[in-house]
Amino acid sequence: MKLEISEKLLNKYNKLENGAKLTLFQYIETIANKKGVQRTDTSSLLTFLNRMITDLNRELNYQIDQFTSPDAIQGTPELDMYTARVVNDENEVLATVVIANAGKLGNTLITQQLPMDYLGNIRNNDTYIVNTHPAKICYLTFDIHSYLDDLKTLRPLLRATRTLGYQIIEMFPTNRIPKQYDDVKDLLNDLRAVKRDSGNDPDSGIELVTTPQGNNELIATIDVRGQSSKYYGFYLLAIYVLNHPKLIYDLKPGQTPDLTLATIKNLYNRDVSQSGHENLEELEAESEDTQENISPLPIGKGLNKLLYGAPGTGKSYQAAKQYPNFDRVTFYPDYDFTQFIGGLKPTRGSDGAIDYQFVAGPFTNSLITALNDPSNDHGIIIEELNRASVAAVFGEVFQLLDRNSDVNFLGISKYPINDPDLAEYLDQHTNGRYAFQTKGVQLPGNFSIIATMNPADQGVFPVDAAFKRRWEQEYFPIDWKADNVVSAKLPGFGKPWPVVGSALNDFLLQTLNVEEDALFGPFFFKENERLDIENVSSKILGYLWNNVARYNREQLFNKDIKTLSQAIQTLSNPNKSVFVPGLEEKVRTHAAEPANQDPQIS
Incomplete structure (x- = not known):
């Protein structure tokens, strides 16, 4: 047996410099420090993976081979960042593994990483929810011992996790993982006890009510935003496993199901819980109808263009003149990915509970404008590009800078990225017409990125050749005869x-x-x-x-x-x-x- 990991995770690890560590390792070491434990299994990706292999072999009676060297670790393109899989010598997948990690447990871990993995598999194969092979494994890198009694949302979430078929393997063993749910009533009682609101509205969320016995219906009154759909969606999936009733959505005014809730509704309607697809032709027809509702990304003259030269050569002026309707942002040394692209940030509800929602940065907001206005050109102007670390600010979005020159896909990113939170946010704000959560995130052809920089500035970050190669470049020379140059004599100098x-x-x-x-x-x-x-x-x-x-x-x-x-x-x-x-x-x-x-x- 062998363990395969995500190519994205391997690439991210290999790009780390100057002693930097994966966020995953930082989380684990923070927990270990609180427990007064010195860890050696986060010193490298090799030691961490071999530790995980040891835990999986012990708990599941597997015989996964240890990695003998860093070169032996191979990345698999189709796996998401923190996922892995166990395969045998015939390359048959025996188990899928979610490497669950977070600074906090609760919502950050259970309601984001696991649902995204689960829903992604359901979209590819809706019988995934009832299949017992390959095994579903949650490798939990968080110590739940000190939280299990205090965090009221944690126990029900862990029970729902087990109900969905996950085997939970703990990196910090506690032997306190609760059992799965046995019936819907038990789950609904727990869900009512931990009902949370979305944002600052105490009446928002999902209210689940079963209709009189015999109808086998579940009415879901929905008023959710952001990550709350994953939170409640996790319970809806567990209910389906237990009973697969007919699901009826009672929407609040102005509320539409996001892709998470829509996927779950489709699952309920299809009822794959017995023997898979009873009517394959019908399901294929449904799939074709869904594809027809997905719009192709706009094509156009979208580009990445870098304007550079000495200070005062007119770079910013020309950028504003040529692209007057583009949004604008200025980089600075502490600027990062979550500020530019967006990321999960904590918000506090009226009951004091902390929720994590994706907050978009200027790049994502500009991108949404372009996606919702496909007939016109849009984009963003980045001033002082090299005053921030472009590798840290762009992150995985760097891959989107490769544009297609094929006339049928002109200006669209060649290679999509799989960022679940970004994809979901884009789908929510484009009515799901581009299906980013299914197809991956790409830049459309009507979206451009224009950047200015002065390479000789003091205290700036280097911009490597690989990054520059993905930009058209225009050098601004020093031209004293240009129009609108100040010609007045300067005080103290006495000359123009x-x-x-x-x-x-x-x-x-x-x-x-x-x-x-x-x-x-x-x-x-x-x-x-x-x-x-x-x-x-x-x-x-x-x-x-x-x-x-x-x-x-x-x-x-x-x-x-x-x-x-x-x-x-x-x-x-x-x-x-x-x-x-x-x-x-x-x-x-x-x-x-x-x-x-x-x-x-x-």
Whole structure:
């Protein structure tokens, strides 16, 4: 026997740098630290997987081979991030494994990871819910010992998990996993006891009522949002296993079933609990009808375009001019995936209970706009791309940057990604017309990403060649003859800005060997910008002192200038020199120098 893991998990692990660890390992180590246990099985992916194999072999009497080296670990493309499977020598799948992990148990773990795995399998094969082969395994990496008595939602969720056929294997054994439900009444009593509201509405949620005996009907009054559909959907699936009654949705005004609830309703209506598909042709026809309701992604001239060059060369201006209706965001060092794309964030209900809902970032909101308006072009402009770690901010979305050039799929991402939370959110806000939860997330052809950056900025993050290769690139040269360049004389310099800027650039290039990207662009000062001595001196001298000549100031500034404040004060005195001889005369007019002796712009 062997264990196969997700290619996504393996790739994510292999990309970690500088001692960084998988979030999965961080969660496990946090738990271990609380228990005062030193763990060695999270030192690498190899040690963790071999620990999991040991636990599975012990609890299930399997004989899965241990991995002998990191090279022996192979990723499988069709598996989701934290899933694995056990296969025999004939490549028959014996068991599917969900590696359940979270900073907190409850909703974050049970109502997200397991339902997404379960529902995904049901969409591929609706007899999955009644099949006992392959085995369904939940490898629980969370210590439930200190939570089982206190967390009122946990025991029913664990019971529902077992009712759905999962065998729960604990990394931190407690021997306190409750038994599965035996009847619907027991489950409904528990569900009423733990009923929670969605957001701040105490009356929201799902109310389940069975009709008089004989009708075998279950009426679900629904008023849910966000992750609550998974929470209640888990119980609806368990009820189906116990009794498979007729399910009737009683929707609140304005409420429509999301893909989770719609999938469960279809399952109830088909009744696969006896012997699989009784009418295969009918089910295939249903499937074809469903496919007809799925819209193809819009095609178009969607692109990823990178505008780069020195500060003040007009990158942001041109981006705004060419793409006036695009949304805009600026990156900064602490900017991350959850802020840009989106992620699960805690929200507190009126009863004080914490719920986790997907909160979209500007990228996802812009994407939804494009998906809901397929006839027009939309996108997002990213300012200062390299001021954040693009690998951390884009995450798996990096894969979507490969665009299709085929005329039938023009501009659409070549390779979809499987992000369950993002896919569900997109489906919810596009009425499920693109079926992202089934087909994976892709960028449409009417959605573009435009980014600006200055490679020579101080304190920025490197952008690797693999990332850049997926962008069209446009370099913005320094052009002092461009339209709308400020031509006024600068206070403290006594010469027009183009003369000052070009003379500084010549000196920086020839004497200090400064890269072109670090020079002054013509739009370093913008039209209608305040051109008093305070702004001009702080802006020009501050840039030179702190950025361009930070490590060789003595080659640029007069030998008497020791601090930036001294340089700024000296600029106000036409009888004192700010810069070294040779440069000073080119950029400043002194009291004894005729004003018409300005050098020409080079």
